[in-house]
Amino acid sequence: MNDLYVLYRGPLASCNYDCPYCPFAKRVDPPSLLRADKSDLLRFASWVEETTDRRLSVLFTPWGEGLTRSWYRETIVRLSHLPHVARVAIQTNLAARVDWLSTADLSVAALWATYHPGQVTRERFLARCRQLDSLGVRYSVGVVGVPSHYEEAAALRSALPPSVYLWINAAEGHAYSADEERRWTALDPRFGDSVRPHRSLGLPCHAGETAISVLGDGTVRRCHFISEPLGNLYDGSWRAALRPRPCTNITCDCHIGYVHLKPLGLRDVYADGLLERVLPAPTSSAVSLPFPVARGNVVPGR
Template structure:
């Protein structure tokens, strides 16, 4: 049995985002809705992902990977293949992906489910509810580790309540505060009834000068291998493939952090304890957090 993510000396967690920017959904709050990548871009994305997968396979120290594509990755065969291949490597502690899970689930039969996990987002209006619920129930039946969440828009509240009621209690349902929305206490209470950890998303976290694991044990990597501390700080720290990146503790240089994949790594939030063993797939250590 492999150890929990983030507990091994020298372990590196990588947030990977390649050139892919196309999606099969057209959510009005997403700039990549129904965007189409041409064949050239798709070919570059595939080659970049295969290069990254080969790099991970060649490591001799623990690695965990979260794929955070701008678009939808699992509708592309090369992302499904990468997830399966990485899940079987003994030094890979976790491989996860942010996904709308619009793809068929059969490919999961080939994966090591002790290692693979999914961060699934439900987008009301983009998929029939019963189809989405059926996919989630399929994941439960297969024993796949996954969380499910929604964007906390007022028009999504009813559907979010329905998801929470229809899924088993052990499936964590999270809520991301919608960009630009200021929640009253009553509105926040309604979302907190679904996600007891909603308060972490409701208000941006002060981060300037505070200790953060990004740049040291957690890094962001793009399709060219360029390393940054995270997706939200543009400064380049080197390249994964040419040996110019050296991990090191660095205080956060930005004033505020308002995205879960960023602030979860801030040491001051204490979220490594809350999500112990499930940091990348956003699964708390307890079924009913808070």
């Protein structure tokens, strides 16, 4: 069965947080947009159900916070029980309750979680993580690597189980000194992937071949960062457009984009944890360290 990674983003843009590094902070969607988002998502879920000729892995990447909306929670549970869905995951700030995951197939459902210091206490965030642990949910946890977040990120790493991968996204517009880079890399051994944009122009990429980006209206693109459409999900026109192709952007600086660049080999690094950004257990365990630690030479998403 052919594997296809699908990144879905509907019109939802509202969020309950007001992070200074996010343009969608504290946005409130009008009821009409929320109705449209729900309708689009349910249509997409029906397409997933009906598309049984491929093994599908789905990542929801809403601009806002999806898990505060019942239709995202219900859709994740629904898709997790489909035999041709290998993974269904969502990017989330973990502000919403997580007990609903007890009805999902936890060999399929997973979370990509981000901790935002200043928006929630570490204790409250860790309590959510402990709930996920007790339920047996696969998840990763990340922090945006602004300097003021370092102590919180280090404390979070110490408090999380060694098996939980803590990733750090380089802060947009921040230039990291060699010492800063080593410091953050002690928390996340893959920080080097995020700290500098990857040259991508002309390089082969899985995007547009075995990975696609889907908008709420069904527009299919290679990825979130190349606007040229490949077709529409619902008329089947996207199928004929899938093929190997080089990247047309000069650089790629977001994890959900560069993880598909073939020369980086990150699909092999993340294996079946690719969409939820979960590293295989041996690597995850290796990052449970005393802090602060500097380690060797160093070779964003939400």
